[in-house]
Amino acid sequence: MQLHGFEQRLPHQLSGGQKQRVAIARAIVNRPKVLLLDESLSALDHKLRQKMQNELKRIQRQLNITFIYVTHDQEEALTMSDRVLVINNGQPQQVGTPREIYESPVNLFVARFIGESNVFKARITERLEDFQYMAEIHGIEWKIFADHKFDIDDMVHVILRPEDLRVMYIEDAPQESGFLGQVIERNYTGKTLDSVIKLDNGHTLVASEFFNEDDPDFDYKINQKVWVNWVHGWEHVIKADELKK
CATH class of the missing domain: 2.40.50.100 (RNA polymerase II/Efflux pump adaptor protein, barrel-sandwich hybrid domain)
Incomplete structure (x- = not known):
């Protein structure tokens, strides 16, 4: 837990980040089958947070414990997870690998919540082949690629990172x-x-x-x-x- 030399300190003598790391150690010492970590690294500075992210991933693989990791930090969600669940107002929006969530968001909420997104409103004007279309974006005709079918005059969002x-x-x-x-x-x-x-x-x-x-x-x-x-x-x-x- 990166706490060497702090063994003799009392709880009130530890910083918020040090207390968080003690709490993580106490949670995993009995090797539970499932462990819920709710904003478990939020009190750490950036460098220590990155170190502890890697350490938690190593511990998870070594002990084979299922971690349910709750965070509002989108980058941390992608870094820490094998699978990501994005929730909005209690409603699940998308479940997938970090790459699926980032590169193929199912709706605007996911696209805007995970990472930065540029969103264009567009209208399908022509169907080509192999999921290729012509679309009008701000008065300009663009050739776009999609992984599912659209009809002529369908309104779509074109998302670009x-x-x-x-x-x-x-x-x-x-x-x-x-x-x-x-x-x-x-x-x-x-x-x-x-x-x-x-x-x-x-x-x-x-x-x-x-x-x-x-x-x-x-x-x-x-x-x-x-x-x-x-x-x-x-x-x-x-x-x-x-x-x-």
Whole structure:
């Protein structure tokens, strides 16, 4: 539990995070078949929390205990779980692997709750083949891919994660469909540049791009005009109903 040297301390001499780790140790020492952990790492700082996540996963595999892990931290839910259950107002919305939940959300609530999402409203205008369609998005015709069938004039939501978007300077934009906009915020995270872009049609997007080591000057300025597209085939398309009842 990362508590070496604290054996002689009394409970009131421990920090909140240390008390949480003692509670975890007390819960697993009798090797229950099922263990409920409700926000069990919430009092820990970021680095210790990451360490304890890995430690809990190791303990779970070693002792073969089923963990039911409750958290409001979406990243932690994906990190800790073999299977994820997303609940809204007491109603189950989706059950699946972390990858299924993140890449194939069944509705808008799941898409917006787990991670960041860019959502476009679209109308199916043409059925192609192999689950390929033409759709109108903000007045532009796009070829989209879906994993289930839609009819002409169906309203759908096209969901794109920030890392799915392609952002380019206006002068570098290829001759293909795309949206024009301007950068209204940019955040350097160390490994990515996260940009908030307001399109000329008023829609706001969030894009996350990894730094290119071959382009040390890669960056955007506030109010800089840019061109936005996405990697075709990476979009996830769902019917435009809000929640699973």
